[in-house]
Amino acid sequence: MNRYLPPSGSPKYFKSSPALLKRIAFGMGAYSFFVLYPAYCFLTWVATDVVPDWQQTAIIAGCAVAFGFYAYREMSKLTRVRGAR
Numbered sequence: 056m057n058r059y060l061p062p063s064g065s066p067k068y069f070k071s072s073p074a075l076l077k078r079i080a081f082g083m084g085a086y087s088f089f090v091l092y093p094a095y096c097f098l099t100w101v102a103t104d105v106v107p108d109w110q111q112t113a114i115i116a117g118c119a120v121a122f123g124f125y126a127y128r129e130m131s132k133l134t135r136v137r138g139a140r
Contacts, residue, residue, distance in 0.1 A: 076130045084123025088116060 092115050096107055 071134050073131070076127055076134065080123045080127035080130065083126045084119045087122055088119035092119070 092112075100106055
């Protein structure tokens with residue numbers, strides 16, 4: 056096994072800052088809106104010759120924002136150090 060990892064109860068193992076988690080969550084939301092959604096639009100356009108309208112774009116933007124908040128919440132829960140087991 057890897058002997059360079061700290062023990063599982065060590066606070067250094069999950070050391071991170073809320074600012075870093077916010078940047079990561081923002082990046083995940085932005086990636087889903089600016090990369091995954093245009094790829095979906097392109098494939099939809101190629102397959103059906105239909106371009107999504109503004110209402111669908113607004114819904115996807117809301118989903119991307121919600122995904123960013125969800126990612127931040129989950130990362131915050133996972134990086135919280137609990138008592139040593």
